[in-house]
Amino acid sequence: MIDSVPQLEALATGIAIINGDNVIVHANTAFARRLNVDALPYRLTDIDLPEARSRDLLEWQLRDIGESALTVAIAPGRSLTFYIGAQREGQRLIIAASGWPHRDESTRDLAAQLDPLTGFGNRLMYAERLREFEAMGTKAAAVLIIDLDHFKQVNDTLGHGTGDELLGLVAQRIRASTRGNDTLIRLGGDEFVVLIPEEKHCEGLEALAGRLVNLLGRPFLVNGHQINIGASIGVATLVGDSDQLQDLLRHADLALYEAKHRGRAGHYVFQSPLEQRAFDRREFEVDLRRALGLRQFTLHYQPQTSIADRRVTGFEALIRWEHPTRGRVSPLDFIPLAEEIGEIAAIGRWVIRCACEEAMAWQDERLSVAVNVSPAQFADDTIVDAVRDALDHSGLAPARLELEITEGLFLEESESIMRRLWAIKELGVAVAIDDFGTGYASLGYLNSFPFSKIKIDKSFIQAEPSPRAKALISGILAMGSNLGMATTAEGIETLEQYTQLEHDGCSLAQGYYIARPMPAGQIADFLERFCPPTARAS
Template identity: 55%
Template sequence: MDECISAILPESVQASATGIAILDDQGVVVYANPAFAVRLGRADSQALVGTSPIPAWTRSAGEDERRALERLLRAPEAGAFTLPVAGDSATTLYLEARRSDRRIVVATTGWPQPGSVPRSVVAQLDALTGLGNRAMYDEQIRCLGNAGAGQVATAVILIDLDRFKQVNDTLGHATGDSLLVLAAKRMRSAIRGDDTLIRLGGDEFVILQYRNEQPAGARAIAERLVELLQRPFLIDGHQVNSGASVGVALLGHGTSDPADLLRHADLALYEAKRQGRSRYCFFESHLESRAFERRALELDLRRALGLRQFSLLYQPQKSFSDNTISGFEALIRWDHPARGRVSPADFIPLAEEIGEIHAIGEWVMRTACQQAASWEGDPSVAVNVSPIQFESENIVTVVRHALDASGLAPERLEIEITESTLMSNTEDVMQRLWAIKAMGVGIAMDDFGTGYASLSHLNSFPFSKLKIDKSFIQAEQSPRARALMKAILAMGSSLGMTTIAEGVETLDQYEELCRGGCTTAQGYYIAKPMTPETIEHFMRACRAASHHPNLMIQE
């Protein structure tokens, strides 16, 4: 038996419900898992090791069956054979084609009928983790369907590692592979001997659980998995924190067809991620209807750009130093003929997920630059750029083309990014940020103070502006809150960055920021977002009222 198979098979299939044995070049059993012994009506798989198949496997077989199996074992090609075991029961043996030093035999009751050629068992194993793969899952589900869904209480438990892409991007694919292996080991420790653990691909794993005490059995293992995978991993000197989200589907609990188990578990997994990750959810029927609604929204979103359903509004930004409007933030709006106005909070995450954000983001950049170029004076225009857009090197070209096509001076364009932009592909993202900054474009950190690594990111790139999250502005103004705001504003000043406070809604907030040394304010107290057509009138009115510091122009 070659070293690759000897290293993988015992670990990966020891707990499998599929019986697997390996014969050496002399036809002697060198490995058998417990399920193989059970299929043959034997109590101990180790007792089979070192034996020959004919006497050891054929205790309940007649002479004709023994001779037929003997012929099959002598033949070099793959084959199948139904072997009587005890009473009226039987098991089907599948023999892989003989190789120079080994032959794999599978014992099962649910795979294809005798006479068909089995898949190679090795082809059903994941080489990285030693677990089963998608082919093994498909076979087991087909077996379950043939057996009848009502005959066994089955759970499909789908596991997806949180932040796995971030690990790959920041620490490399070798570290990502090590994380998968260690996570598989932890998951294996959480399951019972009759559960089947499979790696579907990427960072997705699934457990097939056959037991009667459902949903309690599935809930117990889901809770255990979430807890186990939240613990840090130590890989090559790095502490890696991942976590996992889990979705569970059960036969007889909203799922009647085994073929739907994985799809329903995936919907439950999506719900777990939607609720904040590192948790588990069970499939419920309303998740399916929500998925249909989401699919309809996705189709509408893919058509929205071509149908010209997007528009931009602009919210003014007021400078404290001279009481003038220094710029505007571009805000995308989607007006659907049937849905009405769709909130960006609903469609932007979906656009990021399905990849439409690249086309939408390019349209926003191009349109904002074109419209800003027509404004009187030199107010800036701020454009939000998704972290997903920075995953593509095309973002630099998008900015350059928008400036060239519109004639807008680069110093009038400001790109707002959140710190999540800097959380993956850091080197590539930095190169793209520097390329954009080299054009003369300003780079602002949006939602400052809401992430866990804002200070380290301020040290990694010379941002031109800090945009203070509205949660700081609208919080109760306790002495502690005032001290924190004062520290943020002082830090921005010390680092040579301008500061802008968003979500300013009251005179008290406005005056407090002015006294604290904030550079710019934005919010409903200044003005609501407005259409491009009203900006010229608004700017004229602001210039006329510029000598009245607290006079706000509401459109």
């Protein structure tokens, strides 16, 4: 007969106490009721569960002496969550609840610190562990923060249910790679933390991080789907460049960012220069967020000329950032950051509107203006509104505006992207493929949308002359001609390059050999002085 403790019997929450052999030492009536049995088994692991996998998971979970949680099917259509307390003096507390248990004093602390999806702790447990470490005067500890690569794609394509199943499998692999006295935390989403007490050797931490990267990079099988994700890991330790327990998680996060920056699917150990780099980045981010409001952006324009009839056909608008103390900031530096922090839509909207307004001042109404559009701007339908509003506000004829997009836009082959491209096309605006040949491997998108122009990336134009390079350029030019698309060669810097492209039948030329980008105020003078390249060279 299993003993019943009066204090437990008074609770509506199902509670039991087990020993190190999983024998149920004490239990209240509510615990049996939760398990839907009249008489409790001798051991907790002997309970009758409909799925063998659930029984295996429970046995496996109880091998860990730390806190955890596990949700299992107790009967068809009914699940039960076990909140498993840490083993103390050979015993541990088990709470059985359908969902979260009642918040009475006996269960509140444990339940509040656990993540029911994975059985790991949460941020509250992490904070509690730090308080315990501080009370003990811990001098050596470490944090690994794990972020899953490409997890969002799993939720987007296979659904959140599959994503949750995947997180459970990830948690199992993390648990299998760590020790019983490590605290395992799910911060939220697809971020996990391993808090390691008394770790004195960085080599061991790097070995663990490498093992986890390898393990989480192996395929997962979820609901019949093989899923490949991978992980990036940041490491911080008190015996390294961190000297405060409270800084470990922040420093590990900085190391994680560095690991991602270096190409993902790897790990990085925090070093003190990362902190200064993070401070500089925050300052840069603040400056970028303010730049548009402070009117620090301007547009320069690089001419595009027709090789056949030797005239300027239009200009490409190129954004410039003139910062009062940083000087001119390269778009290669601030555009990726603008995409990352969500500022690219506002900046892109301003570029389109400003380019249309300034093009209206050009006397030759045959001149077009081309604007680069980031793939991030196609994240929602606001790109179509931005184009429509810019045309309406400026009065520019739609046929004079051309949007340049890169092949990276088609990585997802999204129906919504094609819908937006067609909506822009229906406005009368041309769409060109920029940096052709450097991005997406498939050519299927050329068959799915009537692009106005193919722009050959400058890396092909400026490469060392070779039969292979010439064949690639000739192939792109022939493809453009056969598809009825104009071809623009960008990055032309020499007469030899221009002459070869003219010989091969390229439609348009752009590059320093024609002219460097110029402010809007210099365009009229440039057009008056323009001398066709071949005539200038003669």
